[in-house]
């Protein structure tokens with residue numbers, strides 16, 4: 001079998017799945033005010049992916065913390081549900097990458113894995129079950145695009161919304177609220193440090209030259 005074929009097929013698949021790229025490019029061209037200092041990119045998607053993930057992890061943790069402080073746990077469910085995609089979009093725009101959060105056991109159907117995510121998630125799950133400490137993975141595609149996946153692990157601040165139901169991590173009113181908004185929710189019964197999902201960071205081949213702006217909605 002011609003070895004180039006699978007790479008090409010994956011590349012077409014990824015381009016189709018991450019079809020937002022074109023829009024993103026247009027938005028990036030439009031705004032020149034705030035953008036990530038692209039000279040900080042090393043040009044290696046593993047190094048750059050780790051850096052982006054550590055920063056966006058902080059943004060998301062801050063978002064949860066502030067939302068809970070200002071709106072309470074129940075209000076935070078709606079707040080995060082209403083804003084998570086805008087924040088992801090803005091951050092992707094800022095870094096000049098495509099961003100997603102996905103999981104085998106997801107809460108929002110909008111975060112459902114596509115076939116590539118699914119393969120990676122399953123692979124990480126198998127490694128985890130073998131007792132391996134799951135680390136990030138990346139793939140490069142024909143044309144120079146690449147995707148970086150990093151596991152998202154449970155912290156204590158996540159338990160009230162993703163923890164063990166029977167242990168009482170998730171209070172009854174929180175459970176009810178989540179069920180109402182996400183009737184098919186699968187994102188619970190996780191333990192501390194367990195992998196709850198992954199970040200996917202899609203680096204277009206020309207990412208080093210990109211500019212974007214960040215616009216995180218006000219609480």
Ligand code: HEC
Pocket residue numbers: 061064068073076077078080081084085101102103105106107108109111152153154155157158159160161162187196197198
């Ligand atoms: C106030 C409740 C709440 C807290 C606290 C919370 N989450 Fe979530 N989480 C949600 C809701 C609601 C969604 C679905 C909406 C969205 O964010 O896309 C979600 C979605 C996710 C997703 C995307 C996949 C999916 O299931 O849809 C991941 C991954 C995730 N959360 C991880 C975490 C981690 C890690 C923490 C702790 C740092 C955390 N969450 C804290 C409510 C919460």
